[in-house]
Amino acid sequence: MRATLLFLLACLSLPAPALAQTVAPDGRGLGTPVLTLYMKVIGGLEQQLARADAGGDAAVLDRLLSPFFELRRPHQETLAREAWMAASRARMPHPEPAMMSELSVYEVGAEAIAYFMLRDADGRTRSVVDVWVRAENDWQLRVRFEQSLTAP
Amino acid sequence: MKSQTRMLLALTCAGLMSAAHAGSVKTSDDDVYKPTGKGVGELDAAATEAVHNGLTKSGGGGANGISYHGGPLITSVSGVNVYYIFYGSWTSNQQALLTSLMMGLGGTPIFNINTSYYDGSKRRVVNAVTLKGQANDNYSLGKSLSDANIQTIVANQIQAGALPSDTNGVYFVLTAPDVAETSGFGSQYCGWHTHGTIGGADIKYAFVGNATTIAPSGCGVNNPSPNGDGGIDGMASVIYHELSEASTDPDLNAWYDRRGQENADKCAWTFGTTFKTSNGATANNTFGGKNWLLQQNWVNASGGYCTLSY
Numbered sequence: 326m327r328a329t330l331l332f333l334l335a336c337l338s339l340p341a342p343a344l345a346q347t348v349a350p351d352g353r354g355l356g357t358p359v360l361t362l363y364m365k366v367i368g369g370l371e372q373q374l375a376r377a378d379a380g381g382d383a384a385v386l387d388r389l390l391s392p393f394f395e396l397r398r399p400h401q402e403t404l405a406r407e408a409w410m411a412a413s414r415a416r417m418p419h420p421e422p423a424m425m426s427e428l429s430v431y432e433v434g435a436e437a438i439a440y441f442m443l444r445d446a447d448g449r450t451r452s453v454v455d456v457w458v459r460a461e462n463d464w465q466l467r468v469r470f471e472q473s474l475t476a477p
Numbered sequence: 478m479k480s481q482t483r484m485l486l487a488l489t490c491a492g493l494m495s496a497a498h499a500g501s502v503k504t505s506d507d508d509v510y511k512p513t514g515k516g517v518g519e520l521d522a523a524a525t526e527a528v529h530n531g532l533t534k535s536g537g538g539g540a541n542g543i544s545y546h547g548g549p550l551i552t553s554v555s556g557v558n559v560y561y562i563f564y565g566s567w568t569s570n571q572q573a574l575l576t577s578l579m580m581g582l583g584g585t586p587i588f589n590i591n592t593s594y595y596d597g598s599k600r601r602v603v604n605a606v607t608l609k610g611q612a613n614d615n616y617s618l619g620k621s622l623s624d625a626n627i628q629t630i631v632a633n634q635i636q637a638g639a640l641p642s643d644t645n646g647v648y649f650v651l652t653a654p655d656v657a658e659t660s661g662f663g664s665q666y667c668g669w670h671t672h673g674t675i676g677g678a679d680i681k682y683a684f685v686g687n688a689t690t691i692a693p694s695g696c697g698v699n700n701p702s703p704n705g706d707g708g709i710d711g712m713a714s715v716i717y718h719e720l721s722e723a724s725t726d727p728d729l730n731a732w733y734d735r736r737g738q739e740n741a742d743k744c745a746w747t748f749g750t751t752f753k754t755s756n757g758a759t760a761n762n763t764f765g766g767k768n769w770l771l772q773q774n775w776v777n778a779s780g781g782y783c784t785l786s787y
Contacts, residue, residue, distance in 0.1 A: 357729065357739055358666030359718050361695035362746050429664040432692045 363430040367439050367457055370464055371425055375443070379422040381414040391458060391465040399472055421446040435459055436467075442474075449475045541781035543740060548730030550596050551645055551681075556583055556605025557724050558646035562634055564614045564622075565653030572611070574709045574767070575651065578716065579608040581765025586786030587717070593777040593787060594725040594732050594740065602724045609646065612639040621657045624684075631682045632675045642675065647723040648682040649716060654690040654708055663692035668715040670723045681727045683719040685712050697746070701758040703768040710758075710770060717771045718745065732777070744773040744783035761785055 360368075370389060377385035387410070396404040404412075423443040431438040439455040454470040539545070551557050559579050563572055582588050583606035591602040612634045618626045631648045634640045640648070647670070652658065668685035688696030689708035702710035718741040725732045726739045733739045748770060751761045760768035762785065773783040 357671070357722060357726075357733075357737070357742065358661070358669035359715050359741075359745060361663065361665065361667055361692055362697065363692070363695035364665055365746055429661060430695070431664045432695050 361430065361432075363432055363437050364428065367430045367437050367455075367464065368425075368428055370457070370466075371428070371439060371441065371455065372422075374466065375422040375425060378413050379416075380419050381416060383410060383414060386410050386413060388463075389466055391460065391467045394466055394468065396469045396471065398470075423451075437464065443471075449473065451475075539734075539781075541777045541779070543732055543734045543738075543743070543775060543777055543781060545595075545597070545732055546730050547597060548726070548728045550594060550600070550602055550731050551647075551724045551727055552596060552600040552602055553645040554603060555645075556603045556607060557720065558607050558609045558643050559720065560609055560634075560640050560643070560646055560648045561611040562614055562630060562640070562648065562650050563611065563653075564630060564650055565616055565620070565656050567613070567651075567653060571706060571709050574704050574706060575713065575716070576608060576611070577765040577767050578713050578769065579606060581767070582606045582717065582720075585762070585764050587762055587771060587774065588721075590774040590776055590784065590787040591721050591724050591740070596731070606720070609643065610640045616656075620655055621659055622652070624658075624660050627658070627684045628673050628675070628682065631680065635675055635680070642678050642680065644678050644680065646681065647720055647727075648680060649719070650682065650684050651712065651716075652684070652686040654687040656686060657691070658684055658686055662686050663688055663695065667692070667696035667711075668719050670719045672728050679728065681723050683716075683723060685715045685719060687712055697770075699758065699770070701754075701756050703754050703756075703758045703760040703770055705756065713769055714771045717741075717774075721774050740775040740777070741772065743775040743781075747773045747783055749773050749783070749785040 373385060374389050376382070377389065390406055390410070392406070394406040394409070396409055398404075423445050426442045426444070428439065428441040431440070435458070437457040439453075439457065441453055441455075443451045443453050445451075451471045451473055456467045456469075457464045458467045561572075561575065561579070584604055588606060589604045592604050593601075595601040614630055614634070617633065618630065622630075627650050630650050634648075635642050657663075662684075663686075667688055668683060670681065670683035672679055672681045674680070686696075687708040688711060689698050692698075693707070693711075697711040697714055698707040699710065700707045704710050721741045722739040734743065748759075748761050751759045751770070754760050754768045758768070758770070760770045762769040762771050771785075773785055776782055776784055776787050778787075
């Protein structure tokens with residue numbers, strides 16, 4: 326787990342232009358895939374989380390967020406679980422849920438690493454890496470790494 | 478940090494980022510998708526505009542939750558022909574297992590689900606499957622394959638005469654556990670099907686990888702598994718999924734719903750009623766003298782539903 330977190334922190338610390346240069350999709354984009362079970366399950370949880378965050382739904386956030394959840398942003402910015410939940414509840418009026426796109430879910434040992442884009446209703450876009458861990462028969466979000474892709 | 482470690486880290490991060498270009502998760506109930514692109518579907522701009530303008534009705538699409546879009550199906554009276562290309566290192570036992578799957582699948586209640594699909598002339602998919610040929614490819618394009626490489630692997634076998642050119646066939650490129658498919662195998666999908674022009678013919682082909690190494694939980698690698706090889710048993714369900722879709726939507730313009738989901742997509746990772754095999758594995762089908770755990774499929778009748786038999 327520690328190694329995974331260090332790896333993901335290092336990924337987010339890469340400067341944005343370097344990441345942009347690595348975006349080189351295959352280009353053919355043909356066919357229809359059998360999505361992995363993780364795409365189905367984690368994708369569903371991410372959508373639940375986006376709705377709960379937008380709506381300030383404390384019960385759902387409490388279920389989906391690990392007791393040790395934290396949000397990490399560049400420059401050592403950290404937001405702990407309670408602060409994130411409080412910010413979600415305080416947001417008024419509640420915004421539309423952020424739109425998720427470009428989801429991939431990597432299976433790394435017992436953890437699932439989700440990578441995707443989140444676009445808020447106001448058009449701001451974030452690159453997100455989420456680390457989901459097993460919690461009995463379900464999953465909980467242990468840590469989120471996010472970086473704004475929108476110029477301030 | 479050593480330079481070698483930094484390079485490895487950068488390459489791995491790059492892979493993480495570039496793979497994100499493939500799939501997407503849809504959120505609008507009024508948008509209409511078609512099954513092109515490496516995701517659940519790709520926005521069909523014309524159809525979406527029609528729905529938004531009230532010209533057509535949104536929803537599952539058709540009375541059975543799936544709609545016909547005018548394209549051909551594989552409706553040959555002799556059924557669907559299948560060709561296997563085993564890419565990389567395979568044991569004879571592994572090849573024999575997947576041979577048994579395809580030798581036994583035709584005529585079964587689970588493949589019969591596909592006979593509920595028909596074309597504009599009411600010709601239906603036939604409940605018959607013939608494994609017409611097999612070939613081996615010893616890593617001719619390495620261990621890291623692109624989508625284009627998959628078509629090349631099929632083309633090479635046809636052009637070499639190892640496999641015939643068959644427009645009623647579905648060519649499966651089946652890869653060993655040490656082979657990557659770089660557009661999202663394991664992180665987005667377990668397999669896919671499409672079509673392309675090879676030697677002037679419209680050839681339908683599919684990719685299915687052994688996910689034992691890259692995504693065992695995400696691609697259904699179970700232990701124990703019905704035939705004692707979790708990777709191969711997991712591939713069996715994905716092969717059934719792709720063959721069902723390649724039969725009912727071979728050119729990606731026949732049967733799919735408004736989200737771009739083809740018949741087997743609608744029931745992915747649901748297995749219906751199961752039983753325990755003698756080795757303690759979970760299975761739901763028995764044919765060809767073996768037990769299998771295959772996903773359910775969507776019946777295009779009676780309002781539409783997922784099931785194991787029809």
